[in-house]
Amino acid sequence: MACTSCGVGTNEDGTPKGCGSKGSCNTGACNKRSAYDWLSNLGIDDPYANDIVEVSFNDGTTQCFCHAPAEFDLHTGDNVVVEDEKGYDVGRITLSGDLVRLQMKKKKVREDKVTQMIIRRANLRDMEKLAEVRELQKPTMIQARVIARQNHMKMKVSDIEYRGDGKKITIYYTSDDRVDFRQIVRAFSHQFRVKVEMRQIGPRQETARLGGIGTCGRELCCSTWLSDFNAVNTSAARYQNLAINNAKLSGQCGRLKCCLNYELDTYMEALEVFPKKADRIKTHAGLAILIKTDIFKGIMYYTYKDNRGLLYPIPVEKVHEMQKLNKAGDMPADLQSAQLVVKEADDVFGYEDVTGAIELPAEKRSKRRNKKSGGGGSGGGRSARSSRSRGKSDAGDSGKQETSAKATPATEGGDKPKNTRSRKRPARGAGKPRAEGGDSGNQSKSGDQSKSSGSSGRRKKRTPRGKKKPE
Template sequence: MTAEMIPDGERVVGVRFHPVGKIYHFDPGPYDLQVGDWVIVETPRGKQLGRVVSLGMPRSGRIEGPLRPVERPATNRDLAIRKYWERKEIEALVVARDHARQLGLAIKIVKVEISFDGKHISFLYHTEEKVDLEPLRERLAAIYRGRQVELRLIGPRDVAKIIGGMGACGLETRCCALFLTEFSPISIKMAKEQGLSLNPEDITGMCGRLRCCLIYEYEQYVRAKQELPKKGKAVMTPYGEGVVVEVLPLKEAALVRVGDQIHEVPKEQLQPLEELKALQQKAEQPCNNGENCTCGRRGGGNGENPG
């Protein structure tokens, strides 16, 4: 789905269908909607009940796909209907899991979503293997006649988000279930850049993938490291010449060995020795302008001071 620009002055509302879900944008039309209002909207998966969580354009100034209209504000009866479908979703989950087990399918059915109008039913599942789901699809289509049945593959992070529970770090609620609305790409490089242990137990989340939190301070580490001398670099400090033994990006400082002592030195007091010596050599070179010197150095091209 491509991002589209919205003309200036266009009214837009952001709607969520799940408490910590992605925000989708709609045209409020003639309705004066406020944050917290419930609305009925048309989506590719049928009519849905959602909640307004923002007013106006997103910061990017772009939205995904065409701007669909809000069909109408939701009523108390609509909220009761949504509760009814939530109970039916649990029943359908039990049914689907039972049939998957009967068929011997190596899949984990995690959640069922039924559209507000009941015409669309999605079975969210996860598997690490290639599985023929046609027998299961046929059974479910026979049970839920007249509805559009979808079997939707989700990733391990989505599974962890749906199930919830404690995080690998001990946080009472996992980040993905608490506030993450989208998943960012995570790489082992992020752990290396922050000097973290590369032991899988230390950097793997409950989903079995690299922890989402590895990205939280990654950019800050990268920026800070660019302004600090690298480990092993010779530097001048208030304590004398030394060698960097550890970089402390978040403190914007470095640990420097000077003689047999180690000092924590802020970046403002760190001078790369190569750079310092180059400046000293330049300062010691005689000026070629002789008596017309304006740079503060004296001397002729032959290096002798004028008499």
């Protein structure tokens, strides 16, 4: 099995040599951004034959024009070996014949400036050597970034390209400032043991080399078919009535998207029909100001300056008439008389009211119960935290005094008080009769104390043993 684009053989696991898992070739033979010759596979001879051909390297990221000797009988798609300074490189012919002249005219390259020569066709050993050096590009780029950081260089190494013979590497980097890379070139040469060439590129060229997916969901234009970059201004977005939002108008390179220029000519032709300086129109009803414009429908939306509640769609022809009245010193009555009348469609689809037709079952909610605090000796009003316990404790306050008053006969019969919620203990001495011969005043005093303690819900302070109560 071989690559469908460059014909490289297969590895031990069956994958093409130098080709990625997604079918993209990394050998430099497959080209993306060059012009495509649609007549190359039809076997039609070019009447304007030329010995100069276009050769692309490293998956089409670099192109050059080379002389092709007639004895090699080379055609578009052939893998060739091109001589270079003290070495050679392996590429693929992407253009031949009269199309090369047009391409050279576009890139402003004269024929007398073409100096490189094709040595021979690339054999299987050349393609295997190219695949080996392409596999070294990623680890070499990681090491180059480490060296640049160790030398505190304000630069970003974006890509590295090996020459076909593996004796030279080209390091592409981006930087906002001018970089003095004399010291770092020595570090690179000492580390990689090859000839090093440094090239500074811009953010657009960096994105074109790395590739990616755009906001449209397709592969970036600059990494597939776009060969040159044109200037893009914010005026292109204004002509297309786009909001000036840098986050939406910028591409992955951080610059304005190149696709803003694709439909600009169509918008410019459509805007020729629209009137100039039509932002304000005077009417008897008030001053009208322009809010928005629908370019392809030919409608301009106006509203009153003092009352911006309604928008009036006015055709372009009506706006021209209103402008002529203003120039003549007259004013139209209002905007409503000149607005576009939209006819409603006969088949109006209504919506059925399904209120009450579909009933959902009631949602069952679990009742959450708040736990009480563990203070057993305190009263019911202080220990209860939930609203339900508070309500019951308030309702039981009226019967507290009666319960404490009846505590004496209940304890004499051996029964315990049934007030389990508050867990009140009877006052000391309230359930036991005083000794005979005691003071009657003390009994009444102890009874009053038991009533007061029962009504307040607080325990009486106990006196320590061995001490008499204060009289």
